[in-house]
Amino acid sequence: MRKLAKLEIKMVDTRNQYLKIKDEIDNAIQEVINSSQFIQGPVVAEFESEVARYLGVKYAIGCASGTDALQIAMMALDIKPGDEVITTPFTFVATTETIALLGAKPVYVDIDEKTYNIDVDKIEKKINPKTKAIIPVHLYGLPSDMDKIMEIAKAYKLFVIEDAAQAIGAVYKNQKVCTIGDIGCLSFYPSKNLGAFGDAGMVTTNNEELALKIKMIISHGSKNKYYHEILGVNSRLDSIQAAILKVKLKYLEQYSNSRIEAAKKYNERFNGKIDPPYVLPYVKHIFHQYSVRVPGRDKLQDFLKSHGVPSMVYYPVPLHLQQAYRYDYKAGDFPVSEKVARDIISLPMHTELTDEHINFISDKVLEFIKNN
Numbered sequence: 399m400r401k402l403a404k405l406e407i408k409m410v411d412t413r414n415q416y417l418k419i420k421d422e423i424d425n426a427i428q429e430v431i432n433s434s435q436f437i438q439g440p441v442v443a444e445f446e447s448e449v450a451r452y453l454g455v456k457y458a459i460g461c462a463s464g465t466d467a468l469q470i471a472m473m474a475l476d477i478k479p480g481d482e483v484i485t486t487p488f489t490f491v492a493t494t495e496t497i498a499l500l501g502a503k504p505v506y507v508d509i510d511e512k513t514y515n516i517d518v519d520k521i522e523k524k525i526n527p528k529t530k531a532i533i534p535v536h537l538y539g540l541p542s543d544m545d546k547i548m549e550i551a552k553a554y555k556l557f558v559i560e561d562a563a564q565a566i567g568a569v570y571k572n573q574k575v576c577t578i579g580d581i582g583c584l585s586f587y588p589s590k591n592l593g594a595f596g597d598a599g600m601v602t603t604n605n606e607e608l609a610l611k612i613k614m615i616i617s618h619g620s621k622n623k624y625y626h627e628i629l630g631v632n633s634r635l636d637s638i639q640a641a642i643l644k645v646k647l648k649y650l651e652q653y654s655n656s657r658i659e660a661a662k663k664y665n666e667r668f669n670g671k672i673d674p675p676y677v678l679p680y681v682k683h684i685f686h687q688y689s690v691r692v693p694g695r696d697k698l699q700d701f702l703k704s705h706g707v708p709s710m711v712y713y714p715v716p717l718h719l720q721q722a723y724r725y726d727y728k729a730g731d732f733p734v735s736e737k738v739a740r741d742i743i744s745l746p747m748h749t750e751l752t753d754e755h756i757n758f759i760s761d762k763v764l765e766f767i768k769n770n
């Protein structure tokens with residue numbers, strides 16, 4: 399009998415993705431090394447203009463990480479101590495962390511139970527004269543309800559910064575996310591949909607004045623070397639990462655399609671026994687994560703692990719309950735976020751998933767549900 403190779407299941411598989419385009423990537427890296435232009439080499443500007451074209455936005459400015467992108471965006475909008483910034487408590491810490499770093503206060507609005515994104519009907523109640531901006535996060539690759547957010551922002555004269563770290567390529571009513579608010583922020587962390595081989599990020603805008611300011615901020619607040627006009631940071635996109643990302647950008651639509659296909663297959667296998675991730679009819683979800691809610695989530699994780707199936711919980715503790723960011727918040731303040739944090743689970747999702755992987759994973763999940 400033929401010996402079956404052990405099915406190896408990974409949460410993300412950037413290695414096999416790389417191996418398919420290894421020569422192209424390796425050559426791109428070598429070219430940067432040959433040029434010795436490691437900082438602000440020509441490939442950075444090339445990549446920036448290709449992303450701008452891909453997204454349909456006027457300006458795209460590379461920086462060192464998605465977290466920096468958020469901080470730089472807020473610096474460009476002059477968010478300062480005493481200001482308030484409205485955002486979601488059910489996300490990665492970066493949004494809250496950067497608001498706090500600038501001395502402003504993160505003011506949370508609970509999430510919508512279907513989309514896991516900020517509940518737009520609850521935003522207005524949190525607006526006061528200190529409010530300066532709203533940061534919607536397009537969680538798991540699903541766009542937030544941008545029309546309503548832009549409408550509120552306009553009525554109250556607030557800025558909108560889109561945290562599109564998980565959503566490059568996602569579309570809201572014919573417009574890619576990251577191009578709708580005043581500023582958009584992207585992360586190219588290795589496991590993101592467009593992943594570098596280290597940390598990298600990007601800030602996008604259609605506003606020329608903001609773009610010029612952002613370009614200065616990422617490089618010590620200076621336009622001309624050694625003349626510093628505004629407060630800045632050192633957060634440039636390095637040339638090697640830009641070269642890698644420029645190669646991978648060509649494959650991004652293909653990568654998104656593989657994820658969408660994998661999500662469709664999970665949905666089919668679960669066949670209503672688990673609620674599929676909710677997708678509004680007028681958006682394109684690019685499935686950075688395939689996240690579902692299963693009662694007894696922790697036990698499910700153990701069960702999957704015992705069968706060699708990895709899974710992750712994004713995120714187990716909402717930000718208002720994190721020790722570093724408690725402010726005056728307490729348990730019970732954002733009940734939907736707290737409830738979802740208890741039973742959400744993200745199953746393996748990447749561009750290299752096969753039907754065999756998906757069948758095995760979904761069989762195990764269904765087996766757990768049947769017996770619990």
Ligand SMILES: *Cc1c(COP(=O)(O)O)cnc(C)c1O
Pocket residue numbers: 463464465466489490492493535561563564584585586587597598599
């Ligand atoms: C990954 C991520 C970030 C931060 O990006 P880094 O590049 O890791 O700094 C910010 N917001 C969200 C929602 C993210 O998922």
